[in-house]
Amino acid sequence: EAQVTQNPRYLITVTGKKLTVTCSQNMNHEYMSWYRQDPGLGLRQIYYSMNVEVTDKGDVPEGYKVSRKEKRNFPLILESPSPNQTSLYFCASSLDRGDQPQHFGDGTRLSIL
Amino acid sequence: EDQVTQSPEALRLQEGESSSLNCSYTVSGLRGLFWYRQDPGKGPEFLFTLYSAGEEKEKERLKATLTKKESFLHITAPKPEDSATYLCAVQAADSWGKLQFGAGTQVVVTP
Numbered sequence: 300e301a302q303v304t305q306n307p308r309y310l311i312t313v314t315g316k317k318l319t320v321t322c323s324q325n326m327n328h329e330y331m332s333w334y335r336q337d338p339g340l341g342l343r344q345i346y347y348s349m350n351v352e353v354t355d356k357g358d359v360p361e362g363y364k365v366s367r368k369e370k371r372n373f374p375l376i377l378e379s380p381s382p383n384q385t386s387l388y389f390c391a392s393s394l395d396r397g398d399q400p401q402h403f404g405d406g407t408r409l410s411i412l
Numbered sequence: 413e414d415q416v417t418q419s420p421e422a423l424r425l426q427e428g429e430s431s432s433l434n435c436s437y438t439v440s441g442l443r444g445l446f447w448y449r450q451d452p453g454k455g456p457e458f459l460f461t462l463y464s465a466g467e468e469k470e471k472e473r474l475k476a477t478l479t480k481k482e483s484f485l486h487i488t489a490p491k492p493e494d495s496a497t498y499l500c501a502v503q504a505a506d507s508w509g510k511l512q513f514g515a516g517t518q519v520v521v522t523p
């Protein structure tokens with residue numbers, strides 16, 4: 300089954316404790332992206348990757364890091380999480396370039412206390 | 413600055429009562445406009461891509477249209493299972509890979 304898998308689905312943690320949200324896709328997609336979703340603001344793009352070892356900033360990259368060492372994986376790293384990063388996070392992938400339909404994971408709800 | 417605005421924020425419909433959702437956008441050249449559906453607790457699910465003004469796409473009770481400044485998602489004779497949040501997103505011609513979403517329209521269809 301074609302899917303984008305995020306882990307964990309839920310996490311409550313404290314300010315400053317480094318965390319990683321993993322994202323994996325099994326569709327051999329070139330493009331992957333991370334978004335955060337907040338009430339009233341919709342989905343905002345954090346980082347995206349057009350291919351292995353190629354990553355670019357979206358609209359809200361501050362406080363986040365990403366890496367793309369393999370085509371299937373695109374982890375999101377919060378080196379020193381803060382309460383304003385409490386949000387619902389989605390990973391997505393598409394065939395290429397990002398102007399193809401994106402397949403989304405089911406989300407990761409992060410609470411930073 | 414690129415901007416995507418969806419209206420209304422929320423819409424309550426009786427089953428069978430057709431309506432339209434609006435997505436207005438300002439981008440420096442449009443590469444593509446996308447419609448997604450999002451159910452509670454789930455990630456967005458792709459519905460349509462529109463690339464040029466005048467283009468229309470249909471799927472079951474949904475029809476998406478595109479002009480140079482806005483897109484409409486028409487819901488014809490909706491059923492309760494059409495209840496969801498509908499998201500619009502645009503990609504600008506000079507922004508490979510960057511996607512900008514609107515805040516969404518929450519649709520509730522009652523029997």
